[in-house]
Amino acid sequence: MTEETLTLGKSELRKDAWDKVTGAAQYVADIPLTDLCHAVIVRSPLHYGRILGINKSAAQNIPGVLRVLAAEDIPGNKIFGPLLQDQPSLAIDIVRHLGEPVAIVIADNLETARMASELVKVEYEPLEPVFDPGQSLKPGGPRLHPEGNLAAQFDIQDGDIEAGFAEADVVLENTFSVPRISPAYMEPENSLARWNEDGLITVWVSSQHPFTDQVFIADALDLPVEKVQVKSAVIGGAFGGKEDSSLAILAALSAWAVRGAVRIVNTRNESFLAHPKRHPALIKMKLGAKRDGTLVALRAMSHMDTGAYASYGPAVGIIFTETLAGSYRIPNVHFETFVAYTNSPLSGAMRGFGSPQSHFALESMLDMLAAELDMHPLALRRKNMLRPGDKMFTGVVVNDTANSLPICLDQAEAIIKRFSQIEPAPGKTVGVGMALAAQSMGLGAKVPDDSTHRLEWSPDGDVYVHLGSPDMGQGLAMAAEQVTAEALGLPYEVVKTIPLDTLTSPNGNVTCASRMTYMVGNALIDAADRLIQQLLDEAARMMNFPREQLSYQVGRVVCPDGQKVDAAEIASRVADDGRTLQCESTFSFPYPEETTPQHLPIGMPHVIFCFGAQIVRVEVDPEIGNVDVTHLVAIHDVGRVISKPAVEGQIEGAVATGLGYALYEEMPLKEHQQWVDSFTEYLIPTTKDVPLNYEIIILEVPEASGPYGAKGIGEIPLVPTAPAVANAVYDAVGVRVKSLPLTPEKLIKI
Amino acid sequence: MKSIQATFEINGHEVTLSSAPNRTLLEVLRQDLGLTGAKDACGGEGECGACTVIMDGKAVNSCLVFIGQVQGCSIETIEGLSGNGDLHPLQRAFVEVGAVQCGYCTPGVIMASKALLNENPHPSDEDIREGLSGNLCRCTGYVKIVDAVRIAAEQQPRR
Known part of the structure; x- marks a missing residue:
């Protein structure tokens, strides 16, 4: 690349790095809230079993314990799942893996919650587990889900496989196996939720898909989605593993049940047992x-x-x-x-x-x-x-x-x-x-794959990127800021990312699939173009110049008389009208039909x-x-x-x-x-x-x-x-x- | 459980607090003192180094130190590293070379690096790798972390 760029390809400094090197960055486990309660999950000690009964009373009677919740206490949908609705937030009648959440204990301090969680008596009938996927699909084994043990099957052919092998001079046949591995991000999963007096539930997540979390939480609590506010905290690594809403649902349920604020933080051990892994x-x-x-x-x-x-x-x-x-x-x-x-x-x-x-x-x-x-x-x-x-x-x-x-x-x-x-x-x-x-x-193809992001020109001259998808630590915000700065011809320093909040941010969809720079970048280039047009429209109106005689140049509007007006000045006057100079753009991943x-x-x-x-x-x-x-x-x-x-x-x-x-x-x-x-x-x-x-x-x-x-x-x-x-x-x-x-x-x- | 009293220095200030004796320095830092820079990433097993602080000049996993053990000690945490808003050379190097991604391991890595440079102001890359081998990071592959520590060390005056 030989053409001059403002910021593209340059070694800019990540703006979140200062907070991260000083210890000021707030991950979910670090957010201070008053009157915060703590929840500990009671997990299945069995790989597979039937729940015969859950006795909460011993735990419930411990001073400091506010509630003990099981599946029966979930007011709305007790089951969630990003592709197939198959996963109970808290086990219903059956546990299907070691460490599966069965109940949750909420107490006014973590020690009490931990201690009480051991007093929740769950009676199980053990069942014979299956661990091998090939074995699981053979007849005669346990049926793990009502629809059977096949979650998905693909049979894809092209050409003529028999003819292909017939013309081969050499044919090799081998069997390979790959293990289950853990994403092992350094920050174990967590979630923090607060029930507010006005009935809104605010949930802080370390999640790749806050907008999906919002839907699952609303569904579980039987609330309209607008009553659930999901905010992205600083994310301590994700690598795919934080495309899972389980703790967000349980934190929200807990906060709703006690009408207060509750935090759940997985231990590393819980992270290994109960969060998604790479498929063996x-x-x-x-x-x-x-x-x-x-x-x-x-x-x-x-x-x-x-x-x-x-x-x-x-x-x-x-x-x-x-x-x-x-x-x-x-x-x-x-x-x-x-x-x-x-x-x-x-x-x-x-x-x-x-x-x-x-x-x-x-x-x-x-x-x-x-x-x-x-x-x-x-x-x-x-x-x-x-x-x-x-x-x-x-x-x-x-x-x-x-x-x-x-x-x-x-x-x-x-x-x-x-x-x-x-x-x-x-x-x-x-x-x-x-x-x-x-x-x-x-x-x-055929999966909705849209990503919306918004740019706002603030009266102080900064441009805010309302990123609709979380930066999971990889530096998405920096890429978004650089693309925006390049498109607007502004210094990187004045473009700043606003943390994601489902109440105010556009929906950028899940951060995943090697496509964030692509989606966010394309959306923001378009948003920047349109923001410039809007700026010129506003300037024309304010200064009574014909629109076509105005042009944009590095953060300024150039008038026909040579006068240059800062975009901040125009943004400020727009703000005086009670409006915001902003523009949203959606990029849809192109899957051309042909x-x-x-x-x-x-x-x-x-x-x-x-x-x-x-x-x-x-x-x-x-x-x-x-x-x-x-x-x-x-x-x-x-x-x-x-x-x-x-x-x-x-x-x-x-x-x-x-x-x-x-x-x-x-x-x-x-x-x-x-x-x-x-x-x-x-x-x-x-x-x-x-x-x-x-x-x-x-x-x-x-x-x-x-x-x-x-x-x-x-x-x-x-x-x-x-x-x-x-x-x-x-x-x-x-x-x-x-x-x-x-x-x-x-x-x-x- | 009977509480114990501990008096120690934290980032240059003396504190006295009472705590159950089975609590760790990490818990006290995070819960009692509001110093949340040190993190728990392995469940208190001392396997990840995310909770590294400096105790009497040496890097320790604060999840393995009981509060009673810090009586009379001097503790330095990431929060004490940058005075008056000026970054410590290590912090500046981490920012400048891009050694920070998710940042969860960063406070622990920087404190371990500081302890390393205290003992060995001009380490080889091998020394840096050895000195930081108890600090896990899943984002960076350590390449830029080692770069940052080397750069910070180079900025120190040679003795």
Whole structure:
């Protein structure tokens, strides 16, 4: 990008950083309210069981306890769910997972609430749980939900799969498994609610979707939505996991029941047990190719474990299925995906949303195929990569941003060469591996995907961004401010974001799906254009000049006589009239009809994709099986850089989580059928686990429909990491590990 | 449970308070003193470092310190770091390099970094990684955190 920009692409400072480095930032757990009560959730000690009775009296009689609530105390809808209405806010008759909320104790202090929560006597009849999604779908097992155990199923075909395999010279078949992992944001889930004298309930949330929370709360309390005010507190990380309204509903219910203010804060242990995780999956994959490496057929049959409740499981199943062919042209495909209920903790949205799972299988398979064909893995990928104009198996025509793929591969070639020349540490075996990745943007065709945001020119000269979607910590507000400043020709410093409040903010929809810079940016560019028009209209009226003789220039209106009037001055005079100089704009994710075949399920296809590649060098200790990632290069196309540090920050953070997925993280059942549920056993990468030699290459292949050409970066850098590590480990020691994480036992066992 | 009395220094001011002896320094900071910069992220297991404060010059997990143990000690929290609105060089470096994302781990990381620089004013990257290995962050991948600490250290006068 060579043209002059005001702020785009520059390293601006995040305005929320000052409060965050001084400890002043207020997360939900930090907000001081007078007469605040505390709620503690009574959770199921069983994976599966029938509730025979709940005796609240012992707890209720403790001094300081205000109320003990169970499902019967919910005045409205007792069940919620973002896609399927299947999740009770408090268990009704049945508990389906360990840690499921059964009752809630509200007391005037936290200690009392905790103590009393242990006195709520719940009598259960234990039932035999099922944890394997394949097992869960077999006849004869427990029926976890009235409609059965299949939360969603996708069967997608393109071409002729039999003919494809018939023309293949080489056919490989393998089964891959990926574990349940936790988003493990540092701030455990929480919510704070206050019942106000006028009947309004105010709820502070750490949530990616305050407007969805508002609807679920109103529904549970049987209140009109306008009686529920949801305010976004500072969010301590989310990564998809905070697309869940459970605590917002329970805090609001508690505040409503005691006619006061109540806070609920999950412990880390509760966070592990009762909040959405990444779906574990078993993926059977069969890949056919010609002797020259041309891919001709891909078949996959996959079972994903969505746990006790669907959460976003069906949508995760869609993106998983849609990314099974990755960044490649494969003419004949057949994918069957089953998203099954089990008695595991629920799985839902998490950064990557199905794509890390599909890519681990596919990108591992490609390296196995390359070995079989005696081809370089890069040559195999180059031969089959998507090119602009190619039709994907969903019928979507790949746009020009696929031009980033050959650039990724060219760069990868040079990096692999460089990595291969580095001498291994004594006693270590060295390997180099890479993977490509594709990640969709947006919620998918036929899903309402609108995002509204508002700009306001204040009389003091500042421009306020009323962001309709929360910044979950990734820096969305900064991107919004930079785009606005650029569009209005103003300094970044004068554009300021107003925290989200459902009573006053426009509805920007959920913060997710690698699309926030894209949605917010597009909406704000349009809002800025219209704000300028409004400013000129007002100026024309005030100063009695013909409208067409006025023009806008960096925060001022230029009059035909050469006079320049500050926008603040005009805003101030508009304010004198009791009005506000403001403009709202809605951007709808474009799903052009000609590229979105109607025979596909709701939410499929996605039409815009992000691409990237990662190359890693590992050193393996052949005796103890320990894998050390010594070097890593991440190459990602962002269309256009809005903020360089923020783009790098997204990549650096996602890669670290990808390394955790590759090497350590899993949440298995341990002895006595308990889940791993603390950071003592669930290891996430520390400062010592990220590679010392780390390089980021940012590509800018413009996305024509994006704001200044920008597209998403939030999820994709997590996607290629694990298969790249697996491929490097194979290169090092010749062991193909088909299940994550790549723990030392798996390497030395073989 | 019988209360105990503890007198200690917090960010340069002496406080005396009474508390149940089984409460942690983190709980007292957050609930009694309104100093909510130190966070609980692991449930009081000392696994995450989000509650890191400096006690007599050393970084500690305040969730693992019982209130009785702070008698006579000097405690520094993130709230005491920036005097008169001026950011400490560490805080400034965190802002300037973009080492802050969600910010939940940030107060703990900065206090651990301060303790590290107290002991080792000119650490290598390796030293920084070692010194911060008890502080978990899920947003940044630590790259910019290490950068920020290095930059802050470089701004200190060489001895």
